[in-house]
Amino acid sequence: MAYSDVTIVVDERDDLFYTRAALQAHRPGEGRVTVQPTPASSSPAALAHDMLYGLGKRLAPGPNSPDVWLDSVNTAWLAAAAWGVATGVRHVVVPRAHLLTIRRIDQLLAWRESTGAQLTVLWQKAPRGLPPALARVERRISGRDQFEALLAEPGPIPARPSFPPGPPMAGPAAAAVAAGQSPARQPRETRAVSPRHGRPAAPCTGAMATAQLVQAAPAIEIASEEAADLAALAHPLIAGALSVLAFTRADLGSLRFTRDLDITGDVCAIKLHGVGHRHCPLHAVPAWARPLLAGARAHHRLATRPPEDGVFAPVMVAEARHLRAHARRLPRLDLSQPASALVP
Known part of the structure; x- marks a missing residue:
């Protein structure tokens, strides 16, 4: 199977340019998110947590955290996919993907499949080490100009879903707002x-x-x-x-x-x-x-x-x-x- 919306950027020399460009491309308001994998984390849901962080979400800290249920891999990735869909993410860039396990790469590809977003992974070592899932990716680039052009692409889905203005108020509530007052609290x-x-x-x-x-x-x-x-x-x-x-x-x-x-x-x-x-x-x-x-x-x-x-x-x-x-x-x-x- 080939992934049409997945791109491998081969940076065999680990050029700092690519990492800097990826970090500077992080513009959630435009639908482009850069996800930085946490180094050497043994948590099974670590990459999902990194994705949530890139999407602007913050897990509550502490051993008795109310977000402890997000330690479950499936739960965490489902949350990350829901936010990706809801906020209209169109392009996710993941630097240092060569440090990810095969399992986490599979999770990342599954997330992309759920959201429909474009995925770009930076493989910053020799390409012969690509795991099978990434080796099947057809789109592979290795030049600075190509990478900059890729980051400038609009992506496959809109940057933001459309949220039209709320329904207009009528009657006493509208009159109160027009007079500069807060509308009266409604009954429960x-x-x-x-x-x-x-x-x-x-x-x-x-x-x-x-x-x-x-x-x-x-x-x-x-x-x-x-x-x-x-x-x-x-x-x-x-x-x-x-x-x-x-x-x-x-x-x-x-x-x-x-x-x-x-x-x-x-x-x-x-x-x-x-x-x-x-x-x-x-x-x-x-x-x-x-x-x-x-x-x-x-x-x-x-x-x-x-x-x-x-x-x-x-x-x-x-x-x-x-x-x-x-x-x-x-x-x-x-x-x-x-x-x-x-x-x-």
Whole structure:
């Protein structure tokens, strides 16, 4: 099998030019990421952690870290693939790939297959040592000019997914914003009512259908520093769940049953569900949270779970301790109390 979107850069003399060029090419905002493998790490998930770090994610430190579940190879690579898809990564450059084990090279190629991104690996020793998986790669370059031209290529997918502006506000909330005031806080659970007919919307329809009938409740504002803290969380489901709690202050039971189809395609609105579907409010998703919910949805789909399943179910039940631990690490958001109610 040949890999059309994989390139081997042969740097047999270990020329510092190639390493410098790779590091300078790191521009996540343009969809190009340079991943530096941690030298001599024996952790099976080390390269996945390096990928997460290159994507701007930071694992919580310490032996009792809430990110300890990312020590699992499959879990860590699934998280890295979800973030790659959600943030529109189009080109990943990996220097010093000759130091990677065959197993880690296979993991890297599998990640590329999941995300559709272009992959460039710098093999900084004699090419006769290439493992079979890389020896099958058709595109191989060895000149400075070729490498610079490669880094200038646009890549196979857009640099960023499109996140259009959120749905417009109407009524008292819009008037408050126009007057320079914060919109009034919405009730935790409000009945989804059609403004045209004055009757409840269908309780189990997805967000797209509901958005045609009801106005999304405006998001609660948070400080940019708090949004940055949430964006740095390594696991997409943790980041997505805590972001929803932050901008909705929703009941955790509602979040527990939020499905893939409860997030609109443009990630501008999310629908939550009350007990018995008596109250199923629609919330506008602020711009800072859209990549985080896109990551949660990508994680759900890469795990091949059906759209009717709860997106956040894995962290709301079996792994609730990790969600609670991360909530406590973000005291400015004051999420520790609601998160503590996740399990008895």
